[in-house]
Amino acid sequence: MNARSILVPRLSRVPASEAVAQRVLAWLVRNDVVNGVPSTCGAIGTRMAYAIGPGARTFAQAPERLPFDEAVNGLEIVTRRCIYTPTTNFREEAGCPECRQEVGEPFFENLDEWMAGDTDHFECPECGFEDEVNNFLFLQPCGFSDLGFIFNGWGHAGFTPDFIEQMASRIGFPLVVVRADD
DSSP: OOEEEEEEESSSSOTTHHHHHHHHHHHHHHTTSBOSSOBSOOSSTTOOBBOBOTTHHHHBSSGGGSOTTSSOOOEEEEOSOEEEOOSSSOOOOEEOTTTOOBOHHHHHHTHHHHHTTSOSEEEOTTTOOEEEGGGSEESSOOEEESOEEEETTOTTTOBOHHHHHHHHHHHTSOEEEEEEEO
16 A cells, blocks of 8 residues: 655645745755655656655654655655545545634535636635635645645655654745545
8 A cells, every 4th residue: 555645835826836846856855865866666647756765764753664665655746736635535524714614515616616727715605704725624634736745655654743844944835744545
């Protein structure tokens, strides 16, 4: 099973997302968290990703659970609008941060407009409050952004709080950690 940890900025449109991705990748390579040359260690599309490096142990809560011996162990960077949710047992529940009402069904139906880039916002059908989609409340971690860092096979190892903080600092926005298992 490929347990992925995905770091997603809590913002639909990250300014200069491609440049941010390259800056973060350079930092990860400098710290030997990943190899700087892509190889077929990914899980999506062409399977090209940046293989895990020995420096990953520094940032893992359970370094012994990192996927060093697995064929799928690399970092894939996505710089297009994507929805990141758990892949198993995701309940599609969302709440309005203003009125606290459950709005999951209309929220997730609205994501077609979000994916098309027509909007970055959602308006609560209960109270009319409108905000960026990432600011709504979710019982399970999920993210909606044009930037995502998919760490294939790293889901069981977890990230240290320091790593998440450093990544968020380099990206310039708070992050959500989404766990996805195949």
